[in-house]
Amino acid sequence: MSTEPETEQDAEWEGERETEPGRRVVIWRSAMLPGSETFVRNHGDALTRWRPAYLGAFRSESPLSRPDDVIAYPDGAGFLRLRLTGSSPRLTGALAGLRPDLVHAHFGGDGWLISDSARRLGVPLVVTVHGHDVTRQPRSRGAKGLRYRRNLRVMFARAALVVAVSEVIREQAIRHGADPFRVRVHYTGVPVPAAPPLVTKRWDVAFVGRFVAKKGVDDLLTALSTMTSPRPRALFIGDGELLGRMRDRAAELRVDATFVGSESPAAVHRHLAESRILAAPSKTAPDGDTEGLPTTILEAAALGVPVAATRHSGIPEAVVHGETGLLTPEADPVALAGSLTRLLGDADLRHRLGTQGRRRVLADFDLREQSLRLESLYDEVVSGATAHAGRTAG
The missing domain is CATH 3.40.50.2000 (Glycogen Phosphorylase B;)
Structure with a gap:
């Protein structure tokens, strides 16, 4: 060259x-x-x-x-x-x-x-x-x-x-x-498949993203640690500077968490399809870092997977509370646990929010x-x- x-x-x-x-x-x-x-x-x-x-x-x-x-x-x-x-x-x-x-x-x-x-x-x-x-x-x-x-x-x-x-x-x-x-x-x-894949659900809650402060993984782990009836099975996909610390935190809190590191796009989509909920607990980091609009939210919705997220940055532009997902305040593990509990306990609600979320992606984010x-x-x-x-x- x-x-x-x-x-x-x-x-x-x-x-x-x-x-x-x-x-x-x-x-x-x-x-x-x-x-x-x-x-x-x-x-x-x-x-x-x-x-x-x-x-x-x-x-x-x-x-x-x-x-x-x-x-x-x-x-x-x-x-x-x-x-x-x-x-x-x-x-x-x-x-x-x-x-x-x-x-x-x-x-x-x-x-x-x-x-x-x-x-x-x-x-x-x-x-x-x-x-x-x-x-x-x-x-x-x-x-x-x-x-x-x-x-x-x-x-x-x-x-x-x-x-x-x-x-x-x-x-x-x-x-x-x-x-x-x-x-x-x-x-x-994001790519939108012709129909949501028919797969067995292996995970209750999935997180996909970099392990950095603005992603709110610490809040998600705290929320999961309070949910014991039954204890959710959580999958964490991604890497980053806080990965080791979050693994230690999950063990300390006795969260049923599996960390798989960074995965290919195809593997991420497969994991999302096998999950009942995507959690996106984003928040403003101490240094002011914020999200734009996390694509993982759109990828999950395209697969018909409902989202539990926060009212952070551009997320409310994609997730309509009560219609295409559930939103809670930033840095509020108690409220986040409430959303996760509500979704895991109501299959009809998960189906409705997942279906409507997919329609929203088809309309505005295909x-x-x-x-x-x-x-x-x-x-x-x-x-x-x-x-x-x-x-x-x-």
């Missing part, structure tokens, strides 16, 4: 872009691609009119990594310069080699990392902000916080469009400098429909950039 910098689009590039079927979007994530970020891969793969190419700074060894992902810094050399300055001839060359019509970056920090290269090549940039990038990170103290907030403002100024995964995250992006007229909410889509809407946003951005270029030339 050539990494020589290119500063303008030559005639060969223009000819190729005119004759190839469909426009090309380069999907950028510095770590390509963590196992928890199925939403990045799913939306790229579901595009129908746009052709995706995946570009990363380095490879993340996970089930989502692919051999044909383009890696700009396979040996790590040069990445530090990019992180410190936001500019890199190697990244500009790698991006130019993919002949993009548009760049779509995920997370605010990564949007800044590639914004200079996109600007140098005259390629419009779309950046999706997901949660911690506009909640926790801008609140960092000292020089680190000052630098991040400055970079975020630069990215907002350079991006043609900022996409927020929920209304709450849109508000946070605007708070930190995004132009309200260039921030749009686009909900993450991957195919949301990817079509994403392509429409791409079209708007490119059309706007073309019109602007024409006015400038004139």
Whole structure:
């Protein structure tokens, strides 16, 4: 792969872009691609009119990594310069080699990392902000916080469009400098099977996510420890910095908990289908970190699995209390235990909420429909950039 910098689009590039079927979007994530970020891969793969190419700074060894992902810094050399300055001839060359019509970056920090290269090549940039990038990170103290907030403002100024995964995250992006007229909410889509799978239920409660403070695993374990008639069988899927501590906490509380670590998307779906309830006890972490809208909630609902969650960040935009799931206040294990007890004791309620939750996902969060809407946003951005270029030339 050539990494020589290119500063303008030559005639060969223009000819190729005119004759190839469909426009090309380069999907950028510095770590390509963590196992928890199925939403990045799913939306790229579901595009129908746009052709995706995946570009990363380095490879993340996970089930989502692919051999044909383009890696700009396979040996790590040069990445530090990019992180410190936001500019890199190697990244500009790698991006130019993919002949993009548009760049779509995920997370605010990564949007800044590639914004200079996109600007140098005259390629419009779309950046999706997901949660911690506009909640926790801008609140960092000292020089680190000052630098991040400055970079975020630069990215907002350079991006043609900022996409927020929920209304709450849109508000946070605007708070930190995004132009309200260039921030749009686009909900993450998830695959929806033709019908919920008919499987034997092995688990009473499932949790899927990273073991970090905002996920509220400690509250879930406390809630489960109070439920003894009968004691629920709980499955915990994922990894993260708090995994060891939460395992110890489960043993201390004598919770019937099985921890299986990180799993492939197919295995996660199988585990969810085998569960009676998904618990999503998210909360604001001590450092201000919050969710955007957890895709696991949507994945469970697509399978007809009811959700017990909290009124946190974008969750109420997907879960309607009493209609598609049950919601409780953040950091309230007693209330959470009440929701879990109610659902486990009422099969008809589980069926009703699961059925209605699935209908909600089909209406508003289906991957195919949301990817079509994403392509429409791409079209708007490119059309706007073309019109602007024409006015400038004139």
